[in-house]
Amino acid sequence: MPNLFALILLAVLSILAAIYAVLTKKTLNAVIASGIISLSASIIYLILAAPDVAMTEATIGAGLTTVVFLYALKHVKGGEDD
Amino acid sequence: MIKYLLTFLALLGIGYMFFPLVMEFSTPTRLNPLAEAYVSSSVNDLNMPNVVTAIVVSYRGLDTLGEVTVLFLATAGVGFLLRKRNHEAIFRRQGSEILRIGASFLAPLIIVFGVYIFTHGHLSPGGGFQGGVVMASGILLMVLACKEFSFSHNLIHFVESLSGVGYVLMALTGLLLIGFDSFLDPRFLPKGEWLSLFSSGAVPIIYSLIGLKVGSELSSVIDSMQTGGEK
Numbered sequence: 001m002p003n004l005f006a007l008i009l010l011a012v013l014s015i016l017a018a019i020y021a022v023l024t025k026k027t028l029n030a031v032i033a034s035g036i037i038s039l040s041a042s043i044i045y046l047i048l049a050a051p052d053v054a055m056t057e058a059t060i061g062a063g064l065t066t067v068v069f070l071y072a073l074k075h076v077k078g079g080e081d082d
Numbered sequence: 083m084i085k086y087l088l089t090f091l092a093l094l095g096i097g098y099m100f101f102p103l104v105m106e107f108s109t110p111t112r113l114n115p116l117a118e119a120y121v122s123s124s125v126n127d128l129n130m131p132n133v134v135t136a137i138v139v140s141y142r143g144l145d146t147l148g149e150v151t152v153l154f155l156a157t158a159g160v161g162f163l164l165r166k167r168n169h170e171a172i173f174r175r176q177g178s179e180i181l182r183i184g185a186s187f188l189a190p191l192i193i194v195f196g197v198y199i200f201t202h203g204h205l206s207p208g209g210g211f212q213g214g215v216v217m218a219s220g221i222l223l224m225v226l227a228c229k230e231f232s233f234s235h236n237l238i239h240f241v242e243s244l245s246g247v248g249y250v251l252m253a254l255t256g257l258l259l260i261g262f263d264s265f266l267d268p269r270f271l272p273k274g275e276w277l278s279l280f281s282s283g284a285v286p287i288i289y290s291l292i293g294l295k296v297g298s299e300l301s302s303v304i305d306s307m308q309t310g311g312e313k
Contacts, residue, residue: 052209
């Protein structure tokens, strides 16, 4: 069952990324880690034969939400970083 | 010490709450009656291979209309909160040559891919929302890579309003042409040929309108995040 193996690997990856996002001191790394969680969730959906949900998760969760977080980070820092 | 104890107790409580859910879980081997009705009638009523699109656009069309409204309100809120102030432009370094040329090469391809996703929403996975977000990510790539990139705000707002009005008009056309209880019914256009682009009623048109609306809304969100805000 290579699918089951990939599922367990992705689940472990997303749990590790979640723990890292909580524990890390740098906000930027936490945002990237949350993007990794969304990306692995979208691959999990794809393996579980839900391509529509996988596309939504990949575009909105991994793409747009990460970018919105980064913009918010830029505004919080007063626009000194680009 | 007491803090850790309380946290441990809270974790135990959550575990106790979810324990029956995990224990009683079993993988269903057949569809429940509602899902079975959807799967069989999406082919019979609408001649549509993608059942998810059939549910989102046709059977649960009112929910989709509500979702589009929520997205519109969220966009209006972001545009209001992050509207442009009259302050000097934030200094941005010019991107490198490779970055700019690569982005201007990739962005049209990404936008065309988004258009492909929402026009083929009734045939292949994806649909209006996904295609719209892919289009907006093409715009995002240009905004991030090129300092001087700007697009017409009037055009974006025009497209957004036009597609919103078009969606509601499509819904009302179903009401007028078919009958009293068929608001948002896409069956007023012919079913067409199985697996062809113009098939399954008005679903491709409705999903294209939703895709254009979502894409233009998210593009204007990205633009107001890039340029607006308090300094």
